[in-house]
Each structure stands twice: as C-alpha cells, then as structure tokens.
Amino acid sequence: MVGPPTHYHPMVRSVARGLRQRCGVSAGASIVVACSGGADSVALLRALAMLAERRKWRLRLVVGHVQHHLRGEAEEDAAFVEALAQTLGLPFARRDIRPADLPGNLEANARRLRYAALGEIAQEHHAPFIATAHHADDQLETLLMRILRGTSVAGLRGIAWDKPLSAKTNGARRVIRPMLGVDQQDIAALLDQLAQPWREDATNDDTSRTRARLRHDVLPVLKDLQPDAPGKANDLIDHFREVHELVQHTADQTQSQTTEPGVVLGRDLARTMNRAVLTEVLRRALISAGCNPGRLARQALRPAAEAAQDSVGGTRTLAFSNNTQLVITREHVTIQSPARSCL
Numbered sequence: 001m002v003g004p005p006t007h008y009h010p011m012v013r014s015v016a017r018g019l020r021q022r023c024g025v026s027a028g029a030s031i032v033v034a035c036s037g038g039a040d041s042v043a044l045l046r047a048l049a050m051l052a053e054r055r056k057w058r059l060r061l062v063v064g065h066v067q068h069h070l071r072g073e074a075e076e077d078a079a080f081v082e083a084l085a086q087t088l089g090l091p092f093a094r095r096d097i098r099p100a101d102l103p104g105n106l107e108a109n110a111r112r113l114r115y116a117a118l119g120e121i122a123q124e125h126h127a128p129f130i131a132t133a134h135h136a137d138d139q140l141e142t143l144l145m146r147i148l149r150g151t152s153v154a155g156l157r158g159i160a161w162d163k164p165l166s167a168k169t170n171g172a173r174r175v176i177r178p179m180l181g182v183d184q185q186d187i188a189a190l191l192d193q194l195a196q197p198w199r200e201d202a203t204n205d206d207t208s209r210t211r212a213r214l215r216h217d218v219l220p221v222l223k224d225l226q227p228d229a230p231g232k233a234n235d236l237i238d239h240f241r242e243v244h245e246l247v248q249h250t251a252d253q254t255q256s257q258t259t260e261p262g263v264v265l266g267r268d269l270a271r272t273m274n275r276a277v278l279t280e281v282l283r284r285a286l287i288s289a290g291c292n293p294g295r296l297a298r299q300a301l302r303p304a305a306e307a308a309q310d311s312v313g314g315t316r317t318l319a320f321s322n323n324t325q326l327v328i329t330r331e332h333v334t335i336q337s338p339a340r341s342c343l
Contacts, residue, residue: 009047009186009189009190009193010186010189011043011047011179011182011186011187011189011190012047012050012051012190014179014181014182014186015044015047015048015051015178015179015182016051016057017181018161018177018178018179018180018181018182019051019176019178022161022162022178022180022181023129023161023162023174023176023177023178024162024176025059025129025176025178027056027057027058027059028058028059028060029059029060029128029129030059030060030061030062030125030126030127030128030129031048031059031060031061031062031127031129031130031131031176032061032062032063032064032093032118032121032122032125032127032129032130032131033045033048033061033062033063033064033131034064034065034066034114034118034130034131034132034133035063035064035065035081035084035085035133036065036066036077036081036199036201037065037077037078037080037081037084037198037199038133038198038199038200038201038204039187039188039191039198040133040134040135040179040187041132041133042084042191042196042198042199043133043179043187043190043191043196043198044131044132044133044178044179045061045063045084045088046088046190046191046194046196047179047190048061048131048178049061049088049090060127061090061091062090062091062092062093062121062122062125062127063081063082063084063085063088063090063091063092063093064093064094064095064117064118064121064122064130065077065078065081065082065092065093065094065095066094066095066096066097066113066114066117066118067094067095067096067097068097068098068099068110068114069096069097069098069100070099070100070110071201071202071203073199076199077199077201078094080199082094091125093121093124093125095117095118095120095121097110097113097114097117099113115130115165115166115175118130118165119165119166119173122165122173123173127173128172128173128174129173129174129175129176130165130173130174130175130176131175131176131177131178132175132176132177133177133179134159134177134179134180135179135180135182135183135184135187135230136180136181136182136183136184136230136231136233136234137183137184137215137219137230138159138180139158139159139180139230139233139234139237140219140222140229140230140233141211141214141215141219142158142159143156143158143233143236143237144214144218145210145211145214146158148210150297150298150299151297151298152276152279152297152298153240153243153244153247153276154244156236156237156240156244157237157240157241157244158233158234158237158240159177159180160175160177161176161177161178161180162174162175162176162177163175180234181231181234183230183231184230243276247274247276247277247280248280250274250277251277251280251281251284254269254273254277254281255281255284257269262334262335262336263332263333263334264281264282264285264326264332264333264334264335265281265308265332265333266331266332266333267308267328267329267330267331267332267333268331270308270309270333271308271309271311273309275305275309278305278308278309279298279301279302279305282301282304282305282308282326282333283296283301285326285335286320286324286326286335289324289335289337290324290337291320291321291324292321295320295321296320300320303318304318304326304328304333307328308328308333313330314329314330315327315328315329315330316328322338323336323337323338324336324337324338325337
C-alpha cells in the first residue's frame with residue numbers, strides 16, 4: 001500500500017511551497033492531518049508523510065479522522081484511515097460526531113462539529129496546525145458557487161490558505177490548506193505512482209448538490225477551454241484578496257475620521273468615496289450596532305450606499321431589522337439602534 005518514495009513529485013513540491021510560503025509552517029511543526037479516507041485527503045497525508053521524513057522539514061504528524069455516522073460504509077472508512085496511519089508509522093486519533101441528530105442545516109452542522117473535533121485532537125496532541133485537503137479544483141468550485149449566489153469582494157477571496165480555527169482559540173490553532181496549489185490531475189498522478197488506494201464517497205456524485213453539479217458538469221468544460229482553469233482561479237482569488245485588503249485599509253482610515261456619536265460619515269465625504277469602501281463602512285457600522293453580519297450582503301447594502309451618494313435632500317430611513325436603522329439626512333449618515341442585538 002505504501003509504495004516507493006516520491007519526494008520530488010510535482011504535487012509534493014507544491015505542498016511544500018504551500019506549507020512554507022502560504023501557510024507559515026516551519027521545520028519541526030506539529031500538524032493534525034484531517035483524513036477522511038477519500039482520494040484528496042489520502043494524497044495530502046502521503047505528501048506530508050514524505051516531507052516529514054526530510055531533514056529540512058522534520059514534521060510531527062497526527063492522522064485525524066472524524067466519523068460523521070452519515071453513511072453505512074463510514075466505519076469502513078475509519079478502519080481504512082487507521083490502517084493507513086499505522087502503515088505510515090503515524091499516530092491516529094478518531095472523533096465521532098452525529099450532525100444528523102441536530103436541527104438545522106446538515107452540512108453546516110457537520111462542518112462545525114468536524115472542525116471542533118479536529119480542534120480537540122490538535123489540543124490533545126499540542127499541534128498548532130490542522131491541515132485539510134482542499135485543492136485548486138475546490139477553489140475554482142468555490143469561486144463559481146459564490147458568483148452564482150452573489151457575493152462581494154470578501155466572498156471572492158475564496159478558500160483561505162491559512163486561518164484561525166476559531167475566534168476562541170485566538171490564533172493558537174490554525175487551519176491550513178497547503179494543497180490549494182494542486183489540481184485534481186496531480187492528486188491522481190501521485191496516488192497512481194504510489195499505487196495508493198482510497199475510499200470512495202458516493203455522496204460526491206450526487207449532482208442534486210450544487211458543488212457536485214459544478215464538479216461533474218461545469219469544471220470539465222472549463223478545463224477543456226483552459227486546462228489551467230484552477231490555477232487561473234487561484235491567481236484571480238489572490239487579486240481579490242489584495243483588493244479586499246485595500247478596501248479594509250481605506251475603510252479603517254475613513255472610520256478614524258468620524259468622532260461624532262451616532263454619525264457614520266458625512267454626505268459630502270460619502271459622495272467622494274469608492275462604492276466598495278462606502279459599503280464596507282456602512283456594513284461595519286451596522287455590525288457595531290448589533291446586526292448579524294450574515295444579513296448584510298452587498299445586495300442588502302446597495303440601496304443605502306446609493307442613497308448616501310445621491311444628491312437628494314430631506315431625511316430618509318432605511319431599516320435593517322429589529323428597528324436598527326440608517327438615517328440619511330442632508331448632511332450625515334447616522335445610525336439608530338435599540339440596545340438589543342439584531343436577530
């Protein structure tokens with residue numbers, strides 16, 4: 001099962017670059033490798049295991065598996081991952097979650113519980129990093145999904161290479177995606193060269209789900225038109241990250257100029273502002289007033305931004321929920337909110 005070492009396979013080199021240049025991982029780091037048993041996570045585990053053996057890396061790896069109890073064959077997946085960890089001489093840690101027992105969106109519950117479980121494993125093994133197997137094709141799918149759903153520059157930043165596990169950990173543990181520079185073809189090539197088997201998840205072929213539909217029906221067409229479509233998506237997402245940083249920096253500067261209580265900004269200033277920056281300033285003001293960030297998408301804020309920049313006089317009020325309001329007068333954009341949070 002293990003196969004010959006392939007330290008210089010293109011995918012392994014790409015993962016090494018991702019670790020060092022994009023994820024901030026240095027030699028000797030401890031990493032929990034999230035492994036479901038599927039092709040992507042098995043390829044990530046094999047690549048990291050090869051790097052761990054090299055003197056310049058000396059990584060300490062723990063194989064983390066989360067059993068979701070959603071499929072009949074899930075227990076076989078867990079056994080497969082445990083056996084692979086044993087073959088590679090790596091410690092194995094398992095957690096069991098049951099998202100189907102909770103109310104609400106199944107995928108959202110599964111994701112929340114899965115990362116919490118991986119965080120527990122990382123804490124137990126004193127590992128600051130949790131590596132997941134998101135790759136360049138996932139990045140392209142995510143970009144397309146967010147375009148279809150409607151998003152802002154913030155959403156077009158795609159999947160992050162490196163982010164805190166949660167606000168509660170205060171950056172002590174981070175989720176890293178060192179495989180975002182790798183496409184599906186390189187993953188398949190590495191597994192083939194290693195003669196490494198993996199487990200199939202039939203739900204990945206369920207084209208009633210948007211992501212699976214994109215993967216099976218749209219990405220092949222895009223790759224036929226542009227073989228490096230996933231790489232192009234990564235380049236575009238890097239650009240959107242830079243644009244987002246610029247918007248955030250400019251919004252910071254704008255906010256620092258406003259000191260009058262309740263006033264978001266003056267109308268004269270609003271008319272001179274870039275629309276993306278103005279929208280961000282309004283979004284921040286509403287969040288500070290207690291509104292749910294999830295209800296403040298660009299489309300929801302567009303009427304307020306347009307009103308702030310027009311030449312209409314008088315007083316207009318725009319409601320955002322639970323009596324939180326932006327009030328636009330001839331001179332100012334102000335905010336009015338009850339003491340309790342918007343729900």
